[in-house]
Amino acid sequence: MQETRQSVLTIEQQNKVTLTGVSSVDSFSDSDIVLTVNGKKLKLSGSRLKVLSFSEGSGNFSASGEIVSVKFGSAGGGLKKLLR
Numbered sequence: 504m505q506e507t508r509q510s511v512l513t514i515e516q517q518n519k520v521t522l523t524g525v526s527s528v529d530s531f532s533d534s535d536i537v538l539t540v541n542g543k544k545l546k547l548s549g550s551r552l553k554v555l556s557f558s559e560g561s562g563n564f565s566a567s568g569e570i571v572s573v574k575f576g577s578a579g580g581g582l583k584k585l586l587r
Contacts, residue, residue, distance in 0.1 A: 517571075
């Protein structure tokens with residue numbers, strides 16, 4: 504059974520994001536970062552995106568760049584847009 508962690512997403516002035524409860528960074532580029540949070544996918548989209556830090560043990564994640572959208576959904580797809 505998968506452990507569920509509390510997740511907190513913070514976006515500062517659309518250019519820095521911090522997130523807790525991240526279990527993995529699945530992929531990243533300068534325009535997209537895909538994470539797994541409590542068994543669900545979260546996709547950050549924008550430009551000049553850069554992963555600043557990730558700790559698998561604590562689940563803490565941070566990134567910088569121009570954040571345009573955040574999509575959240577189940578592991579199989581079906582992402583929903585949270586921020587535009």
